[in-house]
Amino acid sequence: MLAFIIRRLVQSIGVLLAVAFIAFAMFRFVGDPVNQIVSIEASPEERAQIRESLGLNDPFVVQFARYVGRAAQLDFGISYQFRQPVTKLLGERMPATLELAFVSAVFALVVGIPMGVYTALRRDSWLAKLFQAVSLVGVSLPTFLIGILLIYVFAVTLGWLPSFGRGEVVRIGDWWTTGFLTASGLRALILPSITLGMFQMTLIMRLVRAEMLEVLRTDYIKFARARGLTRRAINFGHALKNTLVPVITITGLQLGSIIAFAIITETVFQWPGMGVLFLQAVQNVDIPIMAAYLLLIAFLFVVINLAVDLLYAVVDPRLKVSVRAA
Amino acid sequence: MTQPVLSVRDLKVEFVTRRGVLKAIDGVSFDIAPGEVLGVVGESGAGKSVTGSAVIGLIEPPGRIAGGEIRLKGERIDNLPPEAMRRIRGKRIGMIFQDPLTSLxxxxTVGEQLVETIRTHLPLSAGQARRRAIDLLAEVGIPAPERRIDGYPHEFSGGMRQRVVIALALCAEPELVIADEPTTALDVSVQAQIITLIKRLCAERGTAVMLVTHDMGVIAETADRVAVMYSGRIAEIGPVRDVVKRPLHPYAVGLMGAIPSLEGQADRLVQIRGSMPRLSAIPPGCAFHPRCERAFARCSVDRPSPLDRDGRKVACHLYDEAQAEAAS
Known part of the structure; x- marks a missing residue:
């Protein structure tokens, strides 16, 4: 088990280095960084001085090593547009994005799994057919459209929920702000998290349904019936547990996407998270932020994948053996 | 004769499909006495397994029991509500499936599955159920059961898993065990052990067995009586010695003739020409008549009903004629 974790950690570091290389390459190939910093009237001497002080005359490898070294210490440089450390900018906005992603993922799981189980067990009921139809809409409608529709119905027409922002937030410690502790913060979370989680919810529902149907056909479910186990024990103890391995995989990967693609939802709801920051960075060619964001998302994906691999072993005893052997 | 454990009368099972209603089982009747082993043989698709599923109440839509009755110790069970039938399954009727690799x-862990089944049917505490599970595993011949009980199915070999399946089928002391091709998926070397085990455990407990298989060797060694099925009907049913040595029904004759024998002469094995009709195209009259070498006019019109003959029941007009001749 330990060997497996170490092996995966080494692989993860490889992935992060590759992403760091791409992020670093952006600095080199998207224009001259010096131009981004100095004013137009700067003399060639001034430019050369800045170039030297930034270490841009060093060999490529040395510069890359320096970038990685700093990134490892969470130093991603200074944002061109805000003239502030990138780490501070991202850190300020990270709680908003992570809370939104967390609530979306919980929504997707808590609604998606029961709906999937229901549609598999009561395949012919009208409610199951309704869920199926709704899930088709959820899978095919683009996120921004769902967001705008929700805003139109619940914020504009009915006026029940706020249409933008995080509401009141409470500061916890030095670096975390939360919307979980105020009524307006919780209300503000509802529409964006439904918007962001809708696709994942329908995906999970369809996955659980398909897996359940598959598992219900297996011999061990037939044998469980022949042993006279209760319907409840068969459906939830035996069948559902066997559907969980693929569900964990997809949920894990989707959690990464939820964080990475919160950009659209954050834009629609003016959510003060990392996605909005990244979009501003793209518009202003603020490369330090873009590069740091890229690395951060890669880091999250790597961590989530590692967690998913470890979860498999918890759910499926057969994998524990292969994991041990690996 | 004592009351039979299982009594099936004129059982009909149908599958409703888009192309019409298929009769998988059409008028099957048989009894199993306490402690008796009834072998059920026939080609694939003859309705052997469906009969087993019908008895334990596991016919799934689009299949349905369309007629007849099934009685367990005289009590009718084919029309019980699902919850009452569930209580019978595993408690009074146990079932052993074909493929031990996929049945668990x-x-x-095997212990969790045993304890779950035991506690579903018997009022035992978790500790008592575990004790019982260990005893059962020891009885079915799993070495070091105290340790193995916490193993997962993939840590057992195929033969060992089938032993676990047998323990599961027997864990609530059922009156009847339905063994659906219990050795088909196993190594030849293990088959005999498993059959011996089933036979010994059921004999010790006085449990009746319905042994579904297409392996005549297994039947000849294990069963007390045998039912030969063809196209969802019983062609011949009687004591295993008689049916194997001197079959009456032409289909049974063909089937027994197709068994290679060790001491026999190296003649060609008998072959039954043609193949069993599809369920959608069962011929009128006797279902076997298009393939029967001794068929005559009446066979294609009249469906033969089971006749008592030499201590067995045979569904064939040949013996009706014989009876008529003998009477005259």
Whole structure:
């Protein structure tokens, strides 16, 4: 088990280095960084001085090593547009994005799994057919459209929920702000998290349904019936547990996407998270932020994948053996 | 004669499909006495397994029991509500499936599966159920059961898993065990052990067995009586010695003739020409008549009903004629 974790950690570091290389390459190939910093009237001497002080005359490898070294210490440089450390900018906005992603993922799981189980067990009921139809809409409608529709119905027409922002937030410690502790913060979370989680919810529902149907056909479910186990024990103890391995995989990967693609939802709801920051960075060619964001998302994906691999072993005893052997 | 454990009368099972209603089982009747082993043989698709599923109440839509009755110790069970039938399954009728590699849930230890089944049917505490599970595993011949009980199915070999399946089928002391091709998926070397085990355990407990198989060797060694099925009907049913040595029904004759024998002469094996009709195209009259070498006019019109003959029942007009001749 330990060997497996170490092996995966080494692989993860490889992935992060590759992403760091791409992020670093952006600095080199998207224009001259010096131009981004100095004013137009700067003399060639001034430019050369800045170039030297930034270490841009060093060999490529040395510069890359320096970038990685700093990134490892969470130093991603200074944002061109805000003239502030990138780490501070991202850190300020990270709680908003992570809370939104967390609530979306919980929504997707808590609604998606029961709906999937229901549609598999009561395949012919009208409610199951309704869920199926709704899930088709959820899978095919683009996120921004769902967001705008929700805003139109619940914020504009009915006026029940706020249409933008995080509401009141409470500061916890030095670096975390939360919307979980105020009524307006919780209300503000509802529409964006439904918007962001809708696709994942329908995906999970369809996955659980398909897996359940598959598992219900297996011999061990037939044998469980022949042993006279209760319907409840068969459906939830035996069948559902066997559907969980693929569900964990997809949920894990989707959690990464939820964080990475919160950009659209954050834009629609003016959510003060990392996605909005990244979009501003793209518009202003603020490369330090873009590069740091890229690395951060890669880091999250790597961590989530590692967690998913470890979860498999918890759910499926057969994998524990292969994991041990690996 | 004592009351039979299982009594099936004129059982009909149909499958409703888009192309019409298929009769998988059409008028099957048989009894199993306490402690008796009834072998059920026939080609694939003859309705052997469906009969087993019907008895334990596991016919799934689009299949349905369309007629007849099934009695367990005289009590009718084919029309019980699902919850009452569930209580019978595993408690009074146990079942052993064909493939031990897929019959056990891979995510639970064998102990968890045994304890769950035991506690579903018997009022035992978790500790008592575990004790009982260990005893059962020892009885079915799993070495070091105290340790193995916490193993997962994938840690057992195929033969060992089938032993676990047998323990599961027997864990609530059922009156009847339905063994659906219990050795088909196993190594030849293990088959005999498993059959011996089933036979010994059921004999010790006085449990009746319905042994579904297409392996005549297994039947000849294990069963007390045998039912030969063809196209969802019983062609011949009687004591195993008589049916194997001197079959009456032409289909049974063909079937027994197709068994290679060790001491026999190296003649060609008998072959039954043609193949069993599809369920959608069962011929009128006797279902076997298009393939029967001794068929005559009446066979294609009149469906033969089972006749008592030499201590067995045979559904064939040949013996009706014989009876008529003998009477005259």
């Amino acid at each position: 849930n891979p995510l639970y």
